Amino acid sequence: MAFTLPALPYPTNALEPSIDALTMEIHHDRHHKAYVDNLNKALEGQAALQSKAIEQLLRDIKQVPDNIRQAVINNGGGHANHTMFWEIMGPGGGGKPTGPLADEISKTFNGFAAFQAQVKQAGLGRFGSGWAWLVLAGGKLQVVSTLNQDSPYLNGQVPLLGVDVWEHAYYLKYQNKRGDYLDAWWNTVNWNAVGQRYSQAKAGNL
Ligand code: MN
Numbered sequence: 001m002a003f004t005l006p007a008l009p010y011p012t013n014a015l016e017p018s019i020d021a022l023t024m025e026i027h028h029d030r031h032h033k034a035y036v037d038n039l040n041k042a043l044e045g046q047a048a049l050q051s052k053a054i055e056q057l058l059r060d061i062k063q064v065p066d067n068i069r070q071a072v073i074n075n076g077g078g079h080a081n082h083t084m085f086w087e088i089m090g091p092g093g094g095g096k097p098t099g100p101l102a103d104e105i106s107k108t109f110n111g112f113a114a115f116q117a118q119v120k121q122a123g124l125g126r127f128g129s130g131w132a133w134l135v136l137a138g139g140k141l142q143v144v145s146t147l148n149q150d151s152p153y154l155n156g157q158v159p160l161l162g163v164d165v166w167e168h169a170y171y172l173k174y175q176n177k178r179g180d181y182l183d184a185w186w187n188t189v190n191w192n193a194v195g196q197r198y199s200q201a202k203a204g205n206l
Contacts, residue, residue: 002040003054005033006083014091018184020173022114026074028086031168035078042071054080055206058153063125077149081162088161088197099123101160101198106132108141116186118143123165123182132182134161134194136201158201161194 008028013021043050049057049064051074057064057076064072096112097105109115115134122132122145130147135157137144145165146152152159163185170181200206 001049003036003043005036006086008086009189010073010091010183015089015093015188019089020068020186023168023170023172027164027168028082032078035075035082038071039079042068042075042204054083057154057177058151059156061154065138067183073151073154074149077151077154080153081149081164084159085162085164086198088190088193090193094187096149096191097195099195100202101191101195104198109143111186115143119161119163120179120182123163124179125166129166131162131164133157133159133163136198139183139202150189158197158206160197160201161189 005028008024011021012024012028015024022183040050046065046068052060054076057072058080061069061073096102102112105115109118119132119134120141126132126145126147127149130145130150132145133143133152135144135152136155137140137152137155141160142157144152144157152162163182165178165182170178174181174184197206
């Protein structure tokens, strides 16, 4: 079974004005598609690996043969990261989390504003291409960043929220102003989806 590109769960213009429609179209239809295509190419003839869920493939990265491991890190990571990215954004997004996730963010980071500042710092501090994340690690929330398409699953962490800081995610509208993109990006976040991921991760189902 080959991996497939999931449909964008909303129209390309749904996140305007924070993320423009052309960026969304190119990002999903070309960039994400290329990760899926290249992952499938790397896994040709590897039936056991092809049948794994993408998250499990990344968690078990040491079981992937040396000669294709980096391709799976790059393209499998790219597939998993973007699939989650589309799901944790949505029209009418923004605001703040509610419920247990809100409580845990407040407690861990000393308030929601301080949490947002940490994510922004993680995104701005990532030299070149990568991601800033909220992850569940050892039962605790943590803000981290990764290089290129490295997935938190590679490090035994569960990504709950992630913001793509590759230039392809923001350059058409924001050019070199990554900080402005990171500020506007909060208006796209679907906190219900992030809260669900938190509950599932706590239950060991993610
Ligand atoms: Mn991307």
